[in-house]
Amino acid sequence: MSDLIRWGILGAARIARTDLAPAIHAARGARLVALATSTPARAAPFQALVPGLRVHDDYDALLADPQVDAVYIPLPNHLHVDWTLRAIAAGKHVLCEKPIALEAAQIDRLIDARDASGLQLAEAFMVTHHPQWAHVRRLLEDGAIGRLEHVEGCFTYHNTDPGNIRAHAAMGGGGLRDVGVYPCITTRLATGAEPERLRADLRLDGGVDVFARVWADFPGFTLSFYCGMRQHRRQHMVFHGTDGWIALSAPFNGRVFGDTRVTWHSADGVDHVMRFNTIDQYALMIEAFGAAIAGETPFNCPLEFSRGNQAMIDAILAAGG
Numbered sequence: 001m002s003d004l005i006r007w008g009i010l011g012a013a014r015i016a017r018t019d020l021a022p023a024i025h026a027a028r029g030a031r032l033v034a035l036a037t038s039t040p041a042r043a044a045p046f047q048a049l050v051p052g053l054r055v056h057d058d059y060d061a062l063l064a065d066p067q068v069d070a071v072y073i074p075l076p077n078h079l080h081v082d083w084t085l086r087a088i089a090a091g092k093h094v095l096c097e098k099p100i101a102l103e104a105a106q107i108d109r110l111i112d113a114r115d116a117s118g119l120q121l122a123e124a125f126m127v128t129h130h131p132q133w134a135h136v137r138r139l140l141e142d143g144a145i146g147r148l149e150h151v152e153g154c155f156t157y158h159n160t161d162p163g164n165i166r167a168h169a170a171m172g173g174g175g176l177r178d179v180g181v182y183p184c185i186t187t188r189l190a191t192g193a194e195p196e197r198l199r200a201d202l203r204l205d206g207g208v209d210v211f212a213r214v215w216a217d218f219p220g221f222t223l224s225f226y227c228g229m230r231q232h233r234r235q236h237m238v239f240h241g242t243d244g245w246i247a248l249s250a251p252f253n254g255r256v257f258g259d260t261r262v263t264w265h266s267a268d269g270v271d272h273v274m275r276f277n278t279i280d281q282y283a284l285m286i287e288a289f290g291a292a293i294a295g296e297t298p299f300n301c302p303l304e305f306s307r308g309n310q311a312m313i314d315a316i317l318a319a320g321g
Helices: 014-026 040-049 059-063 077-089 104-117 131-141 175-191 281-293 303-320
Strands: 005-010 030-036 054-056 070-073 093-096 121-123 148-158 197-205 208-218 221-228 230-241 245-248 261-265 271-275
Touching: 005 014, 005 059, 005 281, 014 030, 014 040, 014 070, 014 281, 030 040, 030 059, 030 281, 040 054, 054 059, 059 077, 070 077, 077 093, 077 104, 093 281, 104 121, 104 303, 121 303, 131 175, 131 245, 131 261, 148 175, 175 208, 175 221, 175 230, 175 303, 197 303, 208 230, 208 303
Parallel strands: 005 030, 005 070, 030 054, 070 093, 093 121, 148 221
Antiparallel strands: 148 230, 197 208, 208 221, 230 245, 245 261, 261 271
16 A cells, blocks of 8 residues: 555544554554543543544544544444534545445445545444454355355443443434344345345334344345343354354454354364354454555445445344334
């Protein structure tokens, strides 16, 4: 990559502190130069990581910073569309935390803004950049497990804090938008297919889904998964075929959740294992976004792909309502 991409972050959210700021710092061709927060104490961990980091006391000031080329937006879900459009209008490339919108139709506005600006604008689905998922897709395409029949998965964690933004419907909370998006997007990514029919059972608390069971019919195979915010943390994905299966031990939080491996029992009757414990999927995402800005390679999670995932979440919420 020929040019260094100078990054700013809108807000000192936990994911920015623990994952994205270190990823920008580690990624080739990227430098974290600015943060916007009105709380100096929340800026301290970022400044410890990047001495000399410029701290703006409001978001508009960061967007006006001429030394910022691209912004990462980790704000509460209901603010994503508005601040993404503001950042694009300010001439910044934008990588926005998922869900980038609360409804699929809102993404159409973002696609129009991206196309009119000529800037890069995408959703920060880090899993789409993890090589374990490229490996799973190759296995499926090569027929390693025969014809795919069924996919199953789960993604859960335990959070009962009533003050957490995920507990507030007005802020776009709920387990589906937080973690249910991952079984959806990885199934679509690995298979290249879109769901034809959906069913769902949702357990609500305070207007947000705290547990969901989902069944989906895809062309030629089915998907079932559950997700929730009131269970002990767990995640897995399994692809079951006529002649074998593929299992992922840490499909979404690779390296963080635990041993990150893809295991598959193939048509040759042999069990295979490939590990990915050194991969930083966030840094790979930042590098991929920089390559897209430079015009080297297309970003592999474009807004059109994000729109398909949001349409799936919209349909699940409607089916479970």
